[in-house]
Amino acid sequence: MSKLLKSTFVIGSLFFHTATAQISDIKPFLQPLPQGTSLGFIAKNLTQNQVIAQYNSDTFMLPASTQKVLTALTAKLALGDSFRFSTSLLTNGTIKNGILQGDLIAKFTGDPDLTSGQLANLLSELKKQGIQKINGNLILDTSVFASHDRAPGWIWNDLTMCFNSPPAAVNIDNNCFYVDLEANQDVGQHVKFNVPAAFPVQVFGQVRIADKKEAGYCQLDAVVHDNNRYQIKGCLARQTKPFALSFAVQDPDAYAAAIIQRQLKRLNIEFKGQVQQPLTPQQGKLLAEHLSAPLPDLLTKMMKKSDNQIADALFRTVAYHTYKRPASFQLGTLAMKKVLSSQAGIQFGHSVIADGSGLSRHNLIAPETMLQILEYIARNEETLNLMATFPIAGVDGTLSGRGSMINEPLVKNIKAKTGALKGVYNLAGFMTNAQGEHIAFVQFINGYSTGEHESRTQRGPLNRFENSIYQEIYRQ
Template sequence: MFGFTKKFLISTLFFISTASAQVNVQALSKELPQGASLGFVAKNLHSGEIIADYNASTFMLPASTQKTFTALAAKLVLGDQFQFTTSLLSNSEVQNGALTGDLIVKFTGDPDLTTGQLYNLLAQLKKHNINKINGDLILDTSVFASHDRGSGWIWNDLVMCFNSPPAAANLDNNCFYVDLDANQPVGENVKFNVPSQYPIQVFGQVKVVNANEAPYCQLDAVVHDNNRYQIKGCIARQSKPFGLSFAVQDPDAYAAAIVQRQLKQLGIQFSGQVKIPHQPQTGTILAQHLSKPLPDLLKKMMKKSDNQIADALFRTAAYETFKRPASFQLGAMALKRVLSGQAGINFGHSIVADGSGLSRHNLIDPNTMLQALEYMAKNEDKLHLLETFPIAGVDGTISGRGGLIQAPLVKNVLAKTGSLKGVYNLAGFMTNARGEKIAFVQFINGYSTGELENKTKRAPLVSFENKLYNALYAE
């Protein structure tokens, strides 16, 4: 009888000990606003134990934590030596200072390419004694296919720079700026000032109104063909000019206009046609511009949550995987194939629509994201991806995350953020009090503080995250 009792007590204590290691996420979830949905999972990578599990198999919007998948896929497919190339090619000869045929400008989706870099590239034509182009200007953007935005991107965000199209031809992030002068009498129209370097047109009817009318005002941008933007609405009088940024809507036309303008600035004559064929072009390379290598691009993508780098790599990985022009759909197929085949990630019924996380069609559960984090940690000696994650209180998108900026969490939590309207996600790593690495995934969707949004928007989030991650630290 005594032996039975002793055995029973030991087993009971083991159960209590095991149970105590679990962080009670459900209780902590009460810190969040009513109506918010939470999915959370955390794993002690030292012991291999799941130490927190709350709705971890529920599909939710990953937002920019999606870039974690993209970073891993890019590493596995492209490798550290990868660089985007922008090239000038021709199949013609140079005679008496003239290129006797066409000039091909081959774009491959470089998300960091600037107009200054393009100018320097075109300036190299002078080294070939080219002062005139007798043929046509051919823009080769064939590396990507179909739409330059993912399915499920919100329509009324498409004019915003964070939604700029990650096209094959991508200059200055396909974003431009316009100055508005609203220092006009009430009833008069706002004046628009478009910097001369942008080959776009902005016009509109924006009225200056008094203080009583201003709360009812809204500015709307209507996009027309050939990168023409019409601004409507009203605005309160402003003493100083202010800037608005917009996404380029037709990247090919935008790039073609800039190339022609820069050729003229360089004194290179051109009077032919601009052509944008669907087929890839070949020829003798006259000059090339290379982007920064992949590790640098990934660090910027992860630290700053750069959408254009993410979706450029998303489709480029598909192009390399399938050896054909890449659409967003092909990008999703490639990402799943690569990560399931090489990293053993089981996506199940997950939906992948893009590489940035902008799409409202993406559906991922925390358990699936955890698989990617585990693979990264296990292979960090080869991948070197943990160093790309933002560090709480130090850099990137969690440098000022309210619940994580005090010890012992500051400089300890490494996490990719994911934010959309009503979405506050984290996916990353931390070290607990015993020096063991923890991988965690936090998906919060449907977050709203209603009428108190302006005053208390993040207060519940700060309280929740501070208590949760301190509990993980003490685990």
């Protein structure tokens, strides 16, 4: 069997339907995709209300970060544009003669954009109110979320990486920190770890400098211990300049407690109490409050940059507002389906929703289901204003440099949310065809691999497939 026929056999047949034309020879579109690739695809002319391309559109596949399209619509419908995350300081005591007689309550609600600088400014409000000493405990109120801060189906060996940082109620600097490594020593000696003073973590390990012959087989492994201690093992080639490695904070609550205590010390506010974390919401007099950017700004960042922290914070926040109880990821699943089915008429069937970011390998959605979301957005864009949050080919976000769309007529024309995991290359979005008609499309590519030479050939077949198929859709 020829290579062309093999590829066609694996991928299958794809037919285009329009009112006036149909493409019968689909081999030029499918041939570039590597053997073994699974494709789910659907494109619809919204102006004519007609499906113009369809293949395996009812097959469940991994949505990856196109899942954020569901999250964006859910947040819009459930929370509204005026929604902001709140981080606040409260007390159950009184302030007299510069002394806070009572507990300092730090209430976190999952703000995914909170920075250590903003938290420092919030704490400095205590000094402005004349507080010089706290006669009580530091109470962390993180009761808005419950259960694990990572969703089912997140890959274990990615959990120390920043894109997999836990979207907890406490989320400071994206729950990510970095460590400087000095690896300019002689072969056989150990790398030096330098942790910036701003990060209340410990990093240690036994990383050996390897010679050129061994370096190609080296690997760095991170072992996480309690109280945000990280042990780095392995070896690497000699590096002439220091470089940084980023890690996900594993215990956000302990991390926040340490930062708050450091800031109190910097402000010369005396504190000798204990850190407590009750399970129930805490009440008290408001001392200071920080509000996040409003929802539209958060959604733009989430969609353009594919921000996982914002997506999963919103996923559980919607559940908290919907069910009025501490939200787990499982409750987030129920809330998303409830909001989208009741308010947008989305039919999920047997779809599996595990998180809001698309990181979970448990998520399973068919292209037809994703198309329902896109159609609802298009019909209600005047009130939703969501299309502007999608990355634009050749312009911004995760589509700014997509090789298949850097030339006319696709550049600046396609607006789509990307989705990528190992072996996954997805798109969900919109374009305008040559007749000025609006097209919605969903591309789910799973099981994509170019084999042992993937580092050099990975994107080539994908670019050829996407460029040819979207150019043809443009011409329809």
